[in-house]
Amino acid sequence: QSVLTQPPSASGTPGQRVTISCSGSSSNIGSDTVNWYQQVPGTAPKLLIYSNNQRPSGVPDRFSGSKSGTSASLAISGLQSEDEADYYCAAWDDSLNGYVFGTGTKVTVL
Amino acid sequence: EVQLVESGGGLVQPGGSLRLSCAASGFAFSSYWMHWVRQAPGKGLVWVSRINSDGSSTSYVDSVKGRFTISRDNAKNTLYLQMNSLRAEDTAVYYCGRSGSYSISAFDIWGQGTMVTVSS
Numbered sequence: 001q002s003v004l005t006q007p008p009s010a011s012g013t014p015g016q017r018v019t020i021s022c023s024g025s026s027s028n029i030g031s032d033t034v035n036w037y038q039q040v041p042g043t044a045p046k047l048l049i050y051s052n053n054q055r056p057s058g059v060p061d062r063f064s065g066s067k068s069g070t071s072a073s074l075a076i077s078g079l080q081s082e083d084e085a086d087y088y089c090a091a092w093d094d095s096l097n098g099y100v101f102g103t104g105t106k107v108t109v110l
Numbered sequence: 111e112v113q114l115v116e117s118g119g120g121l122v123q124p125g126g127s128l129r130l131s132c133a134a135s136g137f138a139f140s141s142y143w144m145h146w147v148r149q150a151p152g153k154g155l156v157w158v159s160r161i162n163s164d165g166s167s168t169s170y171v172d173s174v175k176g177r178f179t180i181s182r183d184n185a186k187n188t189l190y191l192q193m194n195s196l197r198a199e200d201t202a203v204y205y206c207g208r209s210g211s212y213s214i215s216a217f218d219i220w221g222q223g224t225m226v227t228v229s230s
Contacts, residue, residue: 002154035216037155044205044223045147045155050216088155092215098171099145099157099215 003028004089004102011108012079020105022072022089028100032092034072036065037101039086048087049074076107084109112136112219114206119224126196126228132189132206132221140164140184142210145217146191148202148226158204159191174200196228 005023012018022034036049047056049065052072062083064075072091076083089102118130132144146158159170159180168180179192189206203225207217 002156033213033215035213037217039155044220045217046220047212047216047218050212050218054212056212056216056218086154090155090157090215096172098169099160101147101155101157104154 002103003093003096003100004091006087006089006102006105008103009106009108011110012076013110014079014081016079017075017077018079018083018107019076020074020087020089020107022074022102024070024072024091024100026070027095028070028091028093029067029072030070031094034065034067035090036063036072036074037088037090039088040084041086045088079109081109083107114208114219114221116204116206116221116224119204119226121227121229122196123230124197124228127192127194128196128226130191130193130204130206130224130226132191134187134189134208137208137219139182139187142208143214144180144182144189145207145209146180146189147205147207147217147220148200149205149223150199150202153202156202160209161189163210193226196226198228200226201228202226 033051037045039045052067145160203223208219
């Protein structure tokens, strides 16, 4: 059902940089801002990035977001063990008249 | 402390009904849009429904239209989700979330979730 496509997994060693992509269309990413969420299994999601590239207060600057056309990406620099979690992009979809989440990416710290 | 606490989940038979509640505290509930998001076991997040700050506008994901109704009582600082004609595929953890603090589409506060299991 997800209309935003993410790679199922990504990994890196501590200190490395990891990038997660989010591919959408003109009705969602192409016409609205993108938000990113982090979810540690068994807990509620946490807002990580809003409006494509803005960090809420308390989110480390190791996390950054960008958007170009109908795609967006999340980068985690200086990867830490506590970054091991599932990450989801999200945006409003004009065609569906609703919010859509990405398929989710599991980040593993090796 | 800004907080959302869901309740009302449980085991229900197919075709049955359930009403979820989400109690808000620590912020001006009536100023924010509110949402329900669900997550089936081992699956990803799915947005279910949203309601604007005064309750005059709602929207739903296609799979629940005509079966689920979102509402709010600003006097009681509480969000609701009335779920009727429940199906096995509605089995999930249901989260309530707030948006509007950073942007209208960014859910910055989430509840801990309540589990709904639809099974005979």
